[in-house]
Amino acid sequence: MENNVGKGENETLLDGQLQTFYQVNRFISSIRNIDELLGLIMQESESAVSAEASCIALYHPEDTKLHIEFANGEAGQDVQSLTLDLGQGVLGSVAVSGNTLRIDDVDLDPRFDSSVDRTTGFVTKSLLAVPIQWQGKLLGVLEVVNKRGGSRFSENDERLLELVANQAAIAMENSRLVDQMVISEQLSAIGKMAASIVHDFKGPLAIIRGFVEILADSNISAEKRTRFSNMVLDNVDRFLEMSQELLDYSRGSLNLNRKPVRLGVWLGKVTDFVEESVGAANIRLHTEFNFIGLIEMDEARVRRVVQNLIGNAMDAMSDGGDLTIATDLKDGTCRLSVTDTGIGIPHSLRPKVFEPFVTEGKEHGNGLGLAIAKEIVEGHGGNLSFETRTADETEGLKPGTTFIIELPVKAALV
Incomplete structure (x- = not known):
């Protein structure tokens, strides 16, 4: 009888994990904005493991710090935008080690930094933090806090969050590649635009230069001087018209x-x-x-x-x-x-x-x-x-x- 009950509980847990996995996949396939996507992944993780609060801290290579950019729960607004050094607190420890950290009682773990609790008034009892990594490269850390009902986070919760963190890493890498492609295409377009402008402007400029050199010759007749002067003016007008057309085209007007x-x-x-x-x-x-x-x-x-x-x-x-x-x-x-x-x-x-x-x-x-x-x-x-x-x-x-x-x-x- 007990075996049947245990089997039923495991199947229920597995069903819940699969549901979370499919939901996160739906987010990834339908949402292009990475900020919106990570916020939803965080909330789905919090709900899936019955946590009271959650956050995602992203690693910024330019200052080698963790930035809490997504936070949910009672103190979510206070926590969001906090910056942590690598190695600082649980988030910083997970970032350095690259390993999942599950703490049943934070008061007994020296890696827990209680300064955030003192600032916000939130009381952290237990937590689960998993690294978000892509091919060994740190992208961030996903953390859930306080299991609802006073219980502890389980190994199943740990495995589920690691799975979700992997999905988040894939989404972040895809977003980076898309941004890279967009920038590359934009630079290519800018380069082509610049080449087009330079090439098109060379024509009237060359004509202007040629006629100015001819006009510098004191031996040409007054009739030719007038004719060439008019040609210079015509090409200056052409140059200005081309400039205005390019400006209008770039502005969509x-x-x-x-x-x-x-x-x-x-x-x-x-x-x-x-x-x-x-x-x-x-x-x-x-x-x-x-x-x-x-x-x-x-x-x-x-x-x-x-x-x-x-x-x-x-x-x-x-x-x-x-x-x-x-x-x-x-x-x-x-x-x-x-x-x-x-x-x-x-x-x-x-x-x-x-x-x-x-x-x-x-x-x-x-x-x-x-x-x-x-x-x-x-x-x-x-x-x-x-x-x-x-x-x-x-x-x-x-x-x-x-x-x-x-x-x-x-x-x-x-």
């Missing part, structure tokens, strides 16, 4: 200065600006302007979009080719397209074309251009899309890519 613009005149300035560089790259420039009327837009921003598309088209035609800029009007929408006879966009890259830092096959930028371009066009209530063909899918047609800017045109402006 887009301030557009929209006003009626005569498209034909505006496009003439855009093509004049790129004509020399296009010709130098052995690329033939064609224009098919079927709509040259008024359109309401931020001319500086949209000019940067078109210049970016032209730059990408030139990158795609490293051996020369044909570049066509065209416009038409259909159903109240202006379509402005930039077409190249380059190699086309690879299949693998197409879903990511408008994502930041996509750079395959590009020389004159590091991947922010199209992301910002799409944001600018959509900020006008428009759309930026593309059509492309590579050599393996031309079906008798030439490979190449067309980027299409669609902008709404108010009826009063048509």
Whole structure:
């Protein structure tokens, strides 16, 4: 009969341990915030072993101390935020030894530091403290205090808390790895952003420097001096516009200065600006302007979009080719397209074309251009899309890519 009773008690204990184990696992799988997770693990441990209070002290390598960051029970708020030296009190002793410590009567154990009890008024009678370790490295200590009902913590309680401490260690290590990955990705993104800014700024800065050096020559004519001075000013404006776009993009804001613009005149300035560089790259420039009327837009921003598309088209035609800029009007929408006879966009890259830092096959930028371009066009209530063909899918047609800017045109402006 006694054996049956003992067997039943053991099964009940085992069921309770399994329930705690599963509950902690549920916490780990569903909660990403490590502070919230450790707080719940501590409370679950306290409940599972019927303790009056509990705490988790985490080890901080930077000051080689234990910091009580989670505490529950009558004196929980007073205990939380206390700092202990390694070797100080029960928590410090467990941290140094790396072994579980179960004390039935703290008054008889010299490792117990009663100063906390004197400060808080809490009376500690018994306790159980287990180290939280990962591959021999100290992460912290989990402690439960005073078994309810006046009894003592058992070996089963000890085994259960060691199991929970192992789960806590796994959760903490996973959190550390995730944080490390996030930081790594953030640094990578910052590096790519910096590279993009430097690379994109090199263009206008190089042009400015070149023209300033030419202007220093006293032998050039007044006509050329005026022309080159205007080119310098244009590139300074371009530099400032790029800076503002990057700031707006990083802040997630887009301030557009929209006003009626005569498209034909505006496009003439855009093509004049790129004509020399296009010709130098052995690329033939064609224009098919079927709509040259008024359109309401931020001319500086949209000019940067078109210049970016032209730059990408030139990158795609490293051996020369044909570049066509065209416009038409259909159903109240202006379509402005930039077409190249380059190699086309690879299949693998197409879903990511408008994502930041996509750079395959590009020389004159590091991947922010199209992301910002799409944001600018959509900020006008428009759309930026593309059509492309590579050599393996031309079906008798030439490979190449067309980027299409669609902008709404108010009826009063048509």
